[in-house]
Structure formats: C-alpha cells, structure tokens
Amino acid sequence: MRAQFVLSEIGVGLRRNLTMTFAVVVSVALSLALFGGTLLMSDQVNAMKGYWYDKVNVSVFLCNKSDAANDSNCAKGAVTADQKKQILADLDKMAVVDKVTHESQDEAYKHYKEQFGDSPLAASLTPDQMQESYRIKLKDPEKYQVVATAFDGRDGVQSVQDQKGILENLFDLLDGMKWGARAVMALMLVVALMLIVNTVRVSAFSRRRETGIMRLVGASGFYIQAPFIMEAAVAGLIGGAVACAFLVLARYFIIDHGLALSEKLSLVDFIGWDAVLTKLPLILATSLLMPALAAFFALRKYLKV
Amino acid sequence: MIRFDSVSKVYPKQNHPALRDVSLEVEKGEFVFLVGSSGSGKSTFLRLILREERCSHGQVHVLGRDLARLSNWKVPQMRRQLGTVFQDFRLLPNKTVGENVAFAQEVIGKTRGEIRKSVPQVLDLVGLGGKEDRRPGELSGGEQQRVAIARAFVNRPKLLIADEPTGNLDPQTSVGIMKLLDRINRTGTTVIMATHDQNIVDQMRKRVIELEKGRLVRDQARGVYGYQH
Numbered sequence: 001m002r003a004q005f006v007l008s009e010i011g012v013g014l015r016r017n018l019t020m021t022f023a024v025v026v027s028v029a030l031s032l033a034l035f036g037g038t039l040l041m042s043d044q045v046n047a048m049k050g051y052w053y054d055k056v057n058v059s060v061f062l063c064n065k066s067d068a069a070n071d072s073n074c075a076k077g078a079v080t081a082d083q084k085k086q087i088l089a090d091l092d093k094m095a096v097v098d099k100v101t102h103e104s105q106d107e108a109y110k111h112y113k114e115q116f117g118d119s120p121l122a123a124s125l126t127p128d129q130m131q132e133s134y135r136i137k138l139k140d141p142e143k144y145q146v147v148a149t150a151f152d153g154r155d156g157v158q159s160v161q162d163q164k165g166i167l168e169n170l171f172d173l174l175d176g177m178k179w180g181a182r183a184v185m186a187l188m189l190v191v192a193l194m195l196i197v198n199t200v201r202v203s204a205f206s207r208r209r210e211t212g213i214m215r216l217v218g219a220s221g222f223y224i225q226a227p228f229i230m231e232a233a234v235a236g237l238i239g240g241a242v243a244c245a246f247l248v249l250a251r252y253f254i255i256d257h258g259l260a261l262s263e264k265l266s267l268v269d270f271i272g273w274d275a276v277l278t279k280l281p282l283i284l285a286t287s288l289l290m291p292a293l294a295a296f297f298a299l300r301k302y303l304k305v
Numbered sequence: 306m307i308r309f310d311s312v313s314k315v316y317p318k319q320n321h322p323a324l325r326d327v328s329l330e331v332e333k334g335e336f337v338f339l340v341g342s343s344g345s346g347k348s349t350f351l352r353l354i355l356r357e358e359r360c361s362h363g364q365v366h367v368l369g370r371d372l373a374r375l376s377n378w379k380v381p382q383m384r385r386q387l388g389t390v391f392q393d394f395r396l397l398p399n400k401t402v403g404e405n406v407a408f409a410q411e412v413i414g415k416t417r418g419e420i421r422k423s424v425p426q427v428l429d430l431v432g433l434g435g436k437e438d439r440r441p442g443e444l445s446g447g448e449q450q451r452v453a454i455a456r457a458f459v460n461r462p463k464l465l466i467a468d469e470p471t472g473n474l475d476p477q478t479s480v481g482i483m484k485l486l487d488r489i490n491r492t493g494t495t496v497i498m499a500t501h502d503q504n505i506v507d508q509m510r511k512r513v514i515e516l517e518k519g520r521l522v523r524d525q526a527r528g529v530y531g532y533q534h
Contacts (some may be wrong), residue, residue, distance in 0.1 A: 213395060216355070218386075221378065
C-alpha cells in the first residue's frame with residue numbers, strides 16, 4: 001500500500017467533511033474527557049479513603065504521650081498496658097463487634113506514610129507521635145453508638161470515631177457525581193458513535209465514484225475501506241488528544257492552581273500527576289480504536305465490495 | 306475465457322428473470338458484440354462476468370474460475386484481470402488525465418516506478434500522448450472515453466468489458482473509439498461490448514450475441530445488428 005496516496009486521500013476526506021469532522025472531534029473529546037474524569041474521581045475517592053476505610057467501621061484511638069499533655073480526654077496520661085487489655089476484653093465481649101484489629105504506633109506510621117507520603121506534614125512526623133488504635137468491624141455498621149457510648153471518656157481512650165460517618169456524605173456526593181458523569185458520558189458516546197457512522201456514510205457517498213472505480217479495477221476491500229477507517233481514527237485521535245488536554249488542565253486548575261484545592265484542603269490527599277498521566281494512553285487508544293471500529297462496521301453496510 | 310452454463314438470474318422481488326438459461330462460450334482473443342433492446346439482460350450479463358451479481362442458476366466461468374465458488378476476498382484479484390468501460394466514462398473530475406489512469410494502478414498497490422512508466426505508454430496507445438495534465442472537463446467526449454479506455458487497459462487486462470462505450474458519442478467519434486477497441490483486441494485482449502449502435506456492429510462484422518427478454522436468441526460468427534429498435 002502506498003502510504004502517501006492513502007494519506008492524501010484521508011486529508012481530502014477530512015477536509016471535504018469539515019463540519020462533520022469537527023462534530024466528531026468535539027463529541028469524542030467530551031465523552032472521553034468525562035470517561036477520564038470518572039476514572040480520576042474513583043482514584044480520588046480511593047486516595048481519600050485511606051487504609052482502614054473499607055475494612056472497619058469504628059476506630060478507638062488510644063492516648064499517646066503527646067496527647068497526655070495536649071488533650072483533655074487524655075489528662076490521666078498515655079494508655080497503659082492494663083487499660084489496653086481491659087479495652088480489648090470489653091470489645092471481645094460486645095455482641096455487635098465482629099472483629100477487632102490492633103494498630104500499633106509503628107503500623108499507624110506506616111499506613112500514614114503510604115497515604116500521605118509526599119506531604120510536608122508526613123516528613124516531620126515520627127512513629128511515637130502516632131496513635132495506637134483498635135480498629136473494629138461491626139456486625140451491623142449502624143450500631144456505631146453502642147461502641148461509642150461504651151468507650152468514650154474511658155481512661156486511656158482519646159476518641160472513638162465512626163469511620164464512615166466523617167467522609168460518607170462527601171463520598172456519596174462524589175459517587176453521585178461519578179454516576180452523573182457516567183450517564184452523560186454514555187450519552188455522548190452514543191452521540192459520538194452515531195456521528196461517526198453518519199460521517200462515514202456521507203464520506204462514502206461523496207466518494208462513491210472513486211470507490212466504484214476502485215472496485216472495478218480490483219482494489220481489495222481493505223484498500224477501499226482503509227481511508228474511511230483512518231479518517232474516523234484520525235478525527236477520533238484528535239478528539240482523544242483534546243480530552244487528554246482537558247484532564248491535564250482540570251488537574252492543574254482544580255488541584256494545583258486556580259481553585260487550588262490542595263492549598264485550601266491541605267489535609268485531603270489529592271491524586272497526583274501519575275494518576276492523570278496513566279489514564280492518557282487508555283484515552284488515546286480508545287479514541288483511536290472506537291471510531292475505527294465504528295467506521296469499519298458502518299462501511300460493511302454502506303460500502304459493498 | 307468466459308463460459309456460461311445454462312445461466313439464469315432472478316433479482317429479488319421480481320417475477321421475470323433477467324436472464325434465462327443462457328449458455329455460451331467466448332474464446333480468448335475474440336471480439337464480441339452484445340446486442341438487444343433495453344431490459345433484454347445485457348447489463349445483467351456483464352454484471353455476472355464482473356461478479357457484481359451472482360447467478361441464480363447455472364454456472365459462470367471467467368478466466369477459468371467458477372465465480373460461484375470464488376470467495377468474496379478473491380474477487381478483487383479476479384477483477385484485476387478485467388478492464389471496464391462505460392457509456393458515462395466515470396472519470397474523476399478533480400484528477401488530471403494522468404492521475405485518472407494512475408488511480409487504477411495506485412489502488413491495486415503498483416509502485417510509483419511502474420506507474421510512471423505505464424501511464425504515458427497507455428496514453429500514447431489511446432492517442433492522448435501529451436494531454437496527461439489536462440482535466441476530464443477540458444476534453445471532448447471522445448477524448449474522455451479514450452482516458453477511460455486507457456484506465457481500463459493500463460493494468461493489461463485479459464478481458465475488456467465495454468458497456469455502450471459509444472452511447473454518448475457522435476458517429477464519427479464512435480468510429481475512432483471502435484478503431485481503438487479493435488487495436489486493443491489485436492493485442493490479444495478479449496473484448497465484449499454491449500451496444501445499440503447499428504452502424505458499428507454492421508461495419509465491424511464481428512461475432513454478435515443477441516439477448517431478448519433474458520434469452521439468448523442469436524449467436525452469429527460474423528453478424529450484423531439485425532433487429533429494429
């Protein structure tokens with residue numbers, strides 16, 4: 001196959017169909033930007049959930065040495081071995097408790113490092129500043145209050161936290177946004193596919209003279225179809241590149257600058273550039289293959305060999 | 306070269322067959338006129354040879370191949386050995402004469418070197434040497450048909466199919482086209498030409514096949530047009 005000939009045919013086709021090409025580029029860009037957006041939102045939720053979120057319902061945080069000085073709940077000093085033993089025994093006796101896991105200061109430090117490893121706060125932290133804790137899985141997550149009333153204010157206990165309660169509303173919101181974005185994405189995807197099919201049809205129709213001659217002189221089906229498929233793929237790829245630019249700009253203006261959420265919400269762990277960059281190849285590949293396949297199937301109908 | 310064994314063709318949703326029980330053979334190097342009124346089945350006959358259609362009954366052999374058994378992806382290979390010319394020329398208006406002829410080679414993957422060599426050659430053969438850079442719109446009808454013949458012949462087909470090639474041309478120009486087709490025939494290329502042009506058929510004295518309502522009604526070695534239309 002002569003590359004130059006095929007490329008010039010693609011160029012002619014795309015220019016002849018400029019408005020349709022533009023529509024394909026825009027719809028592919030929007031649907032894939034939303035696609036990437038939902039992926040990044042999932043990443044963001046996972047980043048915020050941290051190590052224990054999906055594993056436990058309630059955390060009982062125990063006093064450490066620095067709490068003893070700063071926190072009124074820990075006025076009686078850091079937790080002692082006896083207190084710990086008693087707390088554990090009481091937890092084991094409670095009917096609502098399914099499973100108890102002990103997290104030592106070292107483990108807490110490790111998990112913190114994993115989640116916030118690159119923040120300046122993590123660098124200045126040492127293991128003995130971390131809190132020891134019991135991470136409790138409940139048989140019924142709604143029964144959080146039973147554990148809270150039993151241990152709140154007890155000697156050696158700094159606080160009892162309903163693990164889900166804190167972030168649940170935010171996650172519900174993010175989840176809702178994710179599903180909303182998915183619905184719009186699905187719609188845009190359908191629009192993009194229909195536009196591609198229509199573009200290919202118009203393109204095949206406007207070049208029926210050429211394809212008719214190609215058929216008669218014995219050009220192979222692949223040779224006849226390739227320019228149309230590549231046309232769709234090129235338009236799709238441009239759309240995919242626009243979608244990638246969208247995502248990069250979105251990360252830049254929402255998290256780093258502009259809205260600058262990373263400054264305003266310094267305690268939240270935001271997704272890094274790696275999360276964005278790893279999505280880009282997937283988006284580009286989709287933007288190339290999806291229109292190419294759509295064109296291929298459209299041609300089977302409109303371009304008999 | 307071509308063999309029809311009791312070939313019938315019925316198009317979907319039509320009661321009357323376009324061809325009924327046609328059997329004939331065309332040898333290598335023959336020049337054959339295909340005559341008959343509109344709707345007699347001439348176009349169907351040609352479309353079966355090109356395998357644009359498949360026959361409903363019987364067998365069509367072209368270049369030694371049973372077209373019913375030829376799988377779809379092998380059809381292009383078969384068509385590379387056929388050349389086709391139409392009444393309406395079917396040239397690409399935005400390409401030059403040279404590009405139009407080269408197109409037939411580009412799309413079957415010929416190299417640039419081969420194309421650069423064969424295009425001027427075939428344009429000389431059809432009498433259009435030096436007009437490579439003109440566009441079809443700047444040429445007369447006869448010249449446009451010569452371009453179309455050059456395009457059909459540039460890949461050196463074994464069989465040239467012409468569907469009323471002089472239908473849009475005045476008598477004098479038509480004679481020129483016929484001389485050209487005759488010259489191509491003398492290079493060993495088999496030519497099948499469907500036509501309504503009485504004068505041409507009568508002058509050329511070649512084999513005449515006549516179809517009427519889908520039936521083969523006459524197959525004459527050195528025939529004349531022979532019916533009133």
